[in-house]
Amino acid sequence: MTGAPGILAWLVPRAVPGVEVVATDGYRRALPGPRVAGASVRGGVAITADADLARLFDLPVPGAAGLSGAxxxxxxxxxLTWAAARHAAPLLAAAIAGAPALAQPGCADAHEMLVRAIVGQQITVxxxxxxxxxxxxLGDALPEALVEPGIERCFPSMAQVAEGGEVLRGPAAKTAAVRRAAEAVATGAIEVSPASDLVTMRExxxxLKGIGPWTVxxxxxxxxxxxxLLLGDVAVRKGALRLGITDLPAFAADCAxxxxxxxxxxxxxxxxxxAAA
Incomplete structure (x- = not known):
């Protein structure tokens, strides 16, 4: 997931039809306002004037504290390279050398991401x-002037999810968790936004019933x-072994x-x- 192309690759299987469009050279989506925002990718670098898409593409956001992006x-x-040497994990060191500055996919809409995280628990992408x-x-249709090919509506607000979440299929407990979380955010009982204190938000x-450590x-x-670090995630444990990390908790402690x-x-x-060409 190196740079913007890696973020685009991450987004492709997760794109919600009608809300967002992913192309080889960029990304466009509807956002609250309503508005349609876009990012272009040139030479492996994302370019956008939208602060929410800057967060999505792991770009510096004006006014944000500390290091950001690359x-x-x-x-x-x-x-991680230091820890790889300390724990004799040369495969990790080689992976870092071969693909430095692995991008961390962000999100353009924190409320939407909460719903995505709950819905995505224990099922495939x-x-x-x-x-x-x-x-x-359930989301509001865009005004005709904003409609583009593949983009016709906003993702539903938390109030809309809380009211209409029964459209979901699958375990009733998960649907209830989605609606419960959406209602808590919609009423202001829990803040989920770029300004949130993440520790408090997680706590x-x-x-809420049905919300576990993986989701938060x-x-x-x-x-x-x-x-x-989601130690209970199967893919995390599998990948760690492929990188030569035999004691993941101990290794992770050195990467705090x-x-x-x-x-x-x-x-x-x-x-x-x-797959081979």
């Missing part, structure tokens, strides 16, 4: 995208948290502050190899 990823590479397609029908969400961890990752980068490396290593 600088933060390179700092993480340094720490394809199944989750189909469920999100059902939910998307409050975990108080994934949401936090997509909201820019640099220190998330940069564990999101470690998780992304594990996910990348666990992904199927590209």
């Amino acid at each position: 600088d933060a990823r390179l700092a993480a590479d340094e720490r 394809a199944a989750a995208t189909q469920q999100l397609r059902l939910l998307a029908a 409050r969400l975990l108080e 961890g994934y949401l936090s990752l997509r909201m820019g948290d640099p220190d998330v 502050g940069h564990r999101s980068a470690l998780m992304l490396r594990c996910w990348a290593a666990a992904a199927p190899a590209p």
